[in-house]
Amino acid sequence: MEAKQKSEKFIVPIGPQHPALKEPGHFEFTVDGEIVTNATARLGFVHRGMEKGVEDRNWTQGLYLMERVCGICSHVHAMAYALGVEKLANIQAPPRAQAIRELVAELERIHSHLLWLGVAAHEGGFDTLFMFSWRDRETVMDLLETITGNRVNYSANVLGGVKIDINDAQKDALRRGMDFLEERTKHYLKVVTEDETFLGRTRKIGVMTFEEATLLGAIGPTGRASGVQRDVRVDSPYAGYPDFPVNIVTSDAGDLEARFVVRIKELYESYRLVREIVDHLPGGDLTVKVPRRIPEGEVISRVEAPRGELFYFMKSNGTDKPERIKVRTPSLCNWGSVLTTAIGHKLADMPMILAGIDPCFSCNDRLVMINGKKTETQVWDWEDLRQYGIEYYK
Amino acid sequence: MENLAQTVMDKLKTWARVNSPWAIHFNSGSCNGCDIEILATLTPRYDVERFGIKLQGSPRHADVLICTGPVTLQARDRLLRIYEQMPEPKFVVAVGSCGISGGVFQGCYNVVGDISEVIPVNVYIPGCPPRPEAIIHGIVELLKSLQK
Numbered sequence: 001m002e003a004k005q006k007s008e009k010f011i012v013p014i015g016p017q018h019p020a021l022k023e024p025g026h027f028e029f030t031v032d033g034e035i036v037t038n039a040t041a042r043l044g045f046v047h048r049g050m051e052k053g054v055e056d057r058n059w060t061q062g063l064y065l066m067e068r069v070c071g072i073c074s075h076v077h078a079m080a081y082a083l084g085v086e087k088l089a090n091i092q093a094p095p096r097a098q099a100i101r102e103l104v105a106e107l108e109r110i111h112s113h114l115l116w117l118g119v120a121a122h123e124g125g126f127d128t129l130f131m132f133s134w135r136d137r138e139t140v141m142d143l144l145e146t147i148t149g150n151r152v153n154y155s156a157n158v159l160g161g162v163k164i165d166i167n168d169a170q171k172d173a174l175r176r177g178m179d180f181l182e183e184r185t186k187h188y189l190k191v192v193t194e195d196e197t198f199l200g201r202t203r204k205i206g207v208m209t210f211e212e213a214t215l216l217g218a219i220g221p222t223g224r225a226s227g228v229q230r231d232v233r234v235d236s237p238y239a240g241y242p243d244f245p246v247n248i249v250t251s252d253a254g255d256l257e258a259r260f261v262v263r264i265k266e267l268y269e270s271y272r273l274v275r276e277i278v279d280h281l282p283g284g285d286l287t288v289k290v291p292r293r294i295p296e297g298e299v300i301s302r303v304e305a306p307r308g309e310l311f312y313f314m315k316s317n318g319t320d321k322p323e324r325i326k327v328r329t330p331s332l333c334n335w336g337s338v339l340t341t342a343i344g345h346k347l348a349d350m351p352m353i354l355a356g357i358d359p360c361f362s363c364n365d366r367l368v369m370i371n372g373k374k375t376e377t378q379v380w381d382w383e384d385l386r387q388y389g390i391e392y393y394k
Numbered sequence: 395m396e397n398l399a400q401t402v403m404d405k406l407k408t409w410a411r412v413n414s415p416w417a418i419h420f421n422s423g424s425c426n427g428c429d430i431e432i433l434a435t436l437t438p439r440y441d442v443e444r445f446g447i448k449l450q451g452s453p454r455h456a457d458v459l460i461c462t463g464p465v466t467l468q469a470r471d472r473l474l475r476i477y478e479q480m481p482e483p484k485f486v487v488a489v490g491s492c493g494i495s496g497g498v499f500q501g502c503y504n505v506v507g508d509i510s511e512v513i514p515v516n517v518y519i520p521g522c523p524p525r526p527e528a529i530i531h532g533i534v535e536l537l538k539s540l541q542k
Contacts, residue, residue, distance in 0.1 A: 047504050134433075
C-alpha cells in the first residue's frame with residue numbers, strides 16, 4: 001500500500017525463512033535510494049500455541065514444554081517457570097539448588113553471548129571472527145554437557161530445586177574452561193574496539209540515545225548499551241543472585257560498538273560469577289518436595305535472560321494444571337528499538353542493526369524489491385543483502 | 395552403446411552428488427535448539443565441509459532439505475513451497491524429536507504435526523536436540539544410501 005502512495009520509494013521485504021540460522025520473522029523496509037525511511041516487522045511464523053498447550057499439561061510437564069520456548073535460552077525459561085511455581089506453592093528451593101541454577105544460567109549466558117558475537121560478525125562479513133567465537137563456544141558447550149548431560153535444553157531444573165549436582169572434577173573443569181575463555185575474550189574485546197574495518201561497521205551506527213531507549217522500552221544488553229541501568233539480576237535478585245551478586249555493565253555510547261562491548265564485558269562478569277559459585281558452593285539438599293496440586297493464586301516471575309528481562313505471569317486454580325501462563329520474551333521488547341533506529345540508516349547497515357539486538361532472528365531469507373508503480377520485482381535473499389552490505393563498505 | 399553412456403553418466407552423477415551435497419536448512423517451528431546444533435556442525439570443531447557438505451541459501455540449488463521442528467500452520471505452506479522449489483532428486487532429513495513425532499509440542503493448537511505429514515522424509519535424526527555428531531552421522535547415512 002505504501003509503495004503505491006509514494007511511487008518513487010521501494011519497500012524491501014525480508015523474510016520469513018532463512019536456511020542458515022534460527023527463527024523466522026518478516027521485515028519490510030521502505031527505502032528512499034539507499035536510506036531506510038520506514039520499517040515494520042511481522043512475527044509469528046513459529047507460533048505453536050505453547051501458552052494454551054501448557055494449560056493441558058500438569059505443572060511438571062509444563063516445565064519441559066516451557067523449556068522449549070527457545071533452545072538458546074532454555075534454562076532461563078525453565079528457571080522462571082520453576083521459581084514461579086515455587087512462589088505459588090510458597091516453598092523455597094534449597095540454597096545449593098539456587099546456586100546451581102545461577103551457575104547454569106551464567107554458563108548459558110556465556111554460550112549465548114559467544115553465539116551472538118559470531119552471528120553478528122557473520123552478518124557484517126567477518127567470518128573469521130564467527131568461526132573463532134564458535135570454536136571457543138564449544139568449550140562452554142562441553143562444560144554444560146559435563147554438568148547437565150545435554151548440550152542444549154539442559155533440563156537442570158525440577159520443581160523445587162535442580163536435578164544435577166556439581167562434583168570436584170566438574171569444578172576443576174569449570175575453572176579451567178573459564179581461564180581459557182577469559183583469555184580468548186580479551187582478544188575479542190581487542191578486535192571489536194580496535195580493528196579498523198570492524199569499527200567502520202559499528203562505530204556511530206544504529207545509535208540509540210538514553211531517551212529513545214527508555215521511551216521504546218529497550219531492555220537487556222541492548223538497553224544497557226544506551227545507558228539504561230536495568231538488570232533483573234540486580235534490581236530484584238532471584239535464585240542464587242542475592243548470595244552471588246552481579247555487577248551491572250552499561251555504556252553511554254548507544255551505538256553498535258557499545259552493544260558489542262557491553263556483551264563482551266558481561267562475559268567477564270559471568271566468568272567471575274562462575275568461579276565464585278564454584279569456590280563457594282553452599283552445601284545441603286538439591287530439592288524440596290512440591291505438591292502435585294499448586295494452591296490457588298497469581299504470581300509474576302522475572303529473570304534476566306541473555307537478551308534481557310524474561311517475564312512470566314502464572315495463575316493457578318488449585319488443580320494440578322495451570323490456569324493461565326503468559327510469557328513475554330526479551331526479543332519482543334527490543335523490536336521497537338530496531339525498527340526505530342533503522343530509520344535514516346543505509347540499507348547496507350540493516351543486517352548489523354538487526355543482529356545488534358541479538359534477536360532470535362536469523363531466518364530472514366528472501367528479499368523482494370518491489371517498485372510500486374512499474375510492478376517490477378527483484379528477488380534477493382538474505383545472503384544477497386548481507387553481501388551487498390559487505391561490498392558497500394569495501 | 396547408448397546404455398553404456400547412460401550408465402557412466404548416472405555413476406558420475408551419483409559420485410558428484412555423494413561427494414558434494416548442498417543442503418538447505420528450514421525451521422518450521424523449532425525451538426532453535428536443533429538449529430544451533432546444525433550451525434555448530436559448520437564450525438571448526440565439527441566442520442562438515444570436509445565431507446563436501448555446504449549449507450546453501452536457495453532451495454533451487456539444494457539437494458538435501460534439513461528440517462527442524464514440528465510444522466506450524468503458518469510454516470506449512472512455506473515448507474511445501476521450499477520442497478517444491480528444490481530440483482530432483484531431493485532428499486529430506488528431519489532433525490530432532492519434534493520433526494519425528496511433534497515431540498513436546500504435540501497437541502498445541504497451531505501445530506500441524508511432524509514433518510512426514512507434510513513432505514516425505516528420507517532420514518530421521520532423533521534427539522532433543524541431537525548432538526552435532528549425530529547430525530553428521532545422519533547425513534553420512536543418507537549419502538551411503540545414495541551410493542547403492
